[in-house]
Amino acid sequence: MDITPISNPFVSDAPLATCNLCHRSPVTSRGYSSCQNCRDKRNASKRRATARKREQKMRVFQLATRVNVPPSHSVEPTKPLKRKTPDGENEGDALERIRKRFKKMEPFKKHESIFQIPSAIPTTESQYQKFISASDLHKAIKQSYPDNANPLRFHGTYAIITELDPDHKLKAREVARNLRHNTSLQFNLDDREAYRSDDGAYTIHYKCTCHQSVKRTSSDLTSYFMSKNKAALATPKTECLGRIEVRAEKDMSHRLGWPGQRIKVTITHPKKL
Ligand SMILES: [Zn+2]
Ligand SMILES: [Zn+2]
Structure with a gap:
């Protein structure tokens, strides 16, 4: 049987645009600027970033409520500032890279064991x-x-x-x-x-x-x-x-x-x- 797609007069037959982020895959649908893959990546990164911020805030608060506050030099800025973006990197990858980098420098990690013990x-x-x-x-x-x-x-x-x-x-x-x-x-x-x-x-x-x-x-x-x-x-x-x-x-x-x-x-x- 010959299956011919029924053409919808309201939808253009023109091919979908290419993803703005990876410049490879087509966008999910008209009106979107990125492909499914890139969007999934970006959403996952956002979720992790939010969770991390919450955790970070809690640690700071915990530090502040304890007597043995570590010396200030062990505290680093939260945001990696001014960093060159490698060519061809998409937004999702960039966020992922920042996340990894952030994890590495997370200043309070080493104090975590202290927090398990109520002071x-x-x-x-x-x-x-x-x-x-x-x-x-x-x-x-x-x-x-x-x-x-x-x-x-x-x-x-x-x-x-x-x-x-x-x-x-x-x-x-x-x-x-x-x-x-x-x-x-x-x-x-x-x-x-x-x-x-x-x-x-x-x-x-x-x-x-x-x-x-x-x-x-x-x-x-x-x-x-x-x-x-x-x-x-x-x-x-x-x-x-x-x-x-x-x-x-x-x-x-x-x-x-x-x-x-x-x-x-x-x-x-x-x-x-
Ligand atoms: Zn993409
Ligand atoms: Zn007092």
């Missing part, structure tokens, strides 16, 4: 002073930290009776709000770093903001760490290294076996400058 978390229960309630704990903080100026190391805990499967994240956030409201601790509720442990416990870190008049956001920090400007690197000396950690976890210590939630609050604060 300054006491491992034994006995390190925590026991309180009977949140207000009891607030009172103790107010007493040992009256004017938000003295050095402080505080490990406090209390437990509450809950439903069988309490929401630790919700609780930890609530505890942090109440801490901020009822003590002289200064921190930004929105500037936090949180993680969930294997056992379901939820931990949030906050940075003390006692030195700050202006709120420093994590994107500020990104630009700060990524900055090549030495003057900019000198400014955040004033950032306080004080840390507030709130943790909510499952607690089955009640003597009658009632399900509960244990709250742990850890505060480390250096002497005020």
